[in-house]
Amino acid sequence: MIIKASSALAGLLEEEALASSDTRMIDNCWRGAEAYHFFLLAQRQLYQGYVDASMKTALQLMDYEDILDPLDIYSLLGLGACANRSFGVCSKAMSKLESSSSVPDDQRDHYESLAMQIFTKHSPKDARNSKAECPNCETNIFDWTTVCPSCETKFPVCIVTGRPLLEYRFWMCSTCKHRAHENEIRKFSSCPLCHTPV
Template sequence: MKQAEVAAYFSRFEEAESMYLHMDRRDLAINLRIKLGDWFKVLQLLKTGSGDAYDALLEQAYNGIGDYYADRLKWENAVQYYLKGRNQERLADCYYRLENYDGLEQLAADLPENHKLLPEIGQMFVTVGMCEQAVKAYLKCNQPKAAVDTCVHLNQWNKAVELARTHNMKEIKSLLSKYASHLLEENKTLEAVELYRKAHHFLDAAKLMFKIADEEGKKMSRPLRVKKLYVLAAQLVEDYHEQVKASQQSKAKGKTSEATFTLAGLLEEDATSSDNRIIDCAWRGAEAYHFFLLAQRQLHAGYTENAMRTALHLCEYEDVIPAIEIYSLLALCSAANRAFGTCSKAFIKLESLESLSPEQRQLYEDLALQIFTRHPPKDSRVLRADGSLEGAEGKLPTCIVTGLPIQEYQFWMCSVCKHCAVEQEISKYNCCPLCHSPVA
């Protein structure tokens, strides 16, 4: 023993180790190599021995060799020994440096929940832009705020909103606003609408949809598309009504009657709505374009009187459809129906429009002169502004199938858009002509 210590003192390590082994003192030989930091020799000595007493030392040896390779930037070799030494922290660092993100993801999956290494792995994924993997790591260690911040940082706004809603985070409103602003800056208005709809912010979605429809309506190049946009906007408002109603139901469950919580819902709408047009007149735009298209179909099909009466009904929608489009259609339909009195009124309205240029106004005047020098401006029957016959009692509901006032006492009403139709006419349809919901 003394001779071995003397040999070790004079750096004759091989001789000292041989003496220790000859005395069957493997532990002293191992300690000698550990002091020298010769982990390869330590591993060799441990493998020639037996027993569970060396298990901890075996892991230490593997990690020591892993450090040896890591110090020399040989990350692949280091990984092999860190795996054997179960050194998860150093293993994560090696995977990151090797850009072995599959291995890093598998390591995060193998770690137990709330492990201290998970936030670090999440940050590693953030730095390389791997949002989904980072979110998984943060959620596994119960850090949803960090997961949401990661999504925002990497512009995965949709995922951020979904996470905030799933974990009932207070920041969801501000997140929605930021994401919507981000989408609107990139002219992705429809994506912003979908964002609000998925987040159940139906009124905000409806406002954006009405804005899109209004802008498309100014072009008047694709009226069918505009009608669909207005229908979608109105349906979002209906979803908002249902949401408010459901909210009041949950608050007043078992305490008040249905009439009471419905009234409370209406009061809440009045208190929160900043745009009464959206709440109170949600279907007005869809109505306008529905009757605009209907009048044209009737005219092309040869139903000139029905087309004229539908076009007369359009006069109530000057705030939605440009007046020049309405009265041009009315003049055309009434001329085809030989109702030149109505046609004359349409021309008078057209000639008085301030939006017309002098050249356009002159063209209308010349056309009116050609028509009314041949035909006196008189109608065979007098019609009211809503298209109903003169003498009808009160304002009658309009049939969305024919565009004509409903004379019957019993009629069909859509359960979604609340518009009416003659039962005989609606029986030919499977869906509501206005909102396209199934006919009950």
């Protein structure tokens, strides 16, 4: 009887490990689609004049450096942050561009010149510091933060807006399992990522 119980337990543990690896594999399959979705969303928000939304969406792109070209990520982030008057974020994006080993010297000089023009007029501080409360530990965090620095709670990102979901009420796609703010998804007839009907 003891052998059967330990054998059954080993089988259950193996099955759980396989299910966990399947979940990771499915999540990884959507990663590329997420990266390009948020990249296009940040550009659309910027061109439509929603500079705060664009910057916050572009901040999410830093998690996708393995998929998107970092020069594209930090160029978009720098542009959105500058337009949003978030010069602290802009400064960090410009530093990434200037220090990148893949940037040709003439382009690096252009980035340095642009940074000089921006930061001689504006100090590298953010004009807007919108904060929210972590729902887990109640620490005040930036409203674009995807991981609470105090309790390390990871927040999912709204597939419609690119903003972190800091509340527990949200819509979840039945196919791709991505989430959205309930009031934002109402504007759509299908999931913005996988196009499954809502």
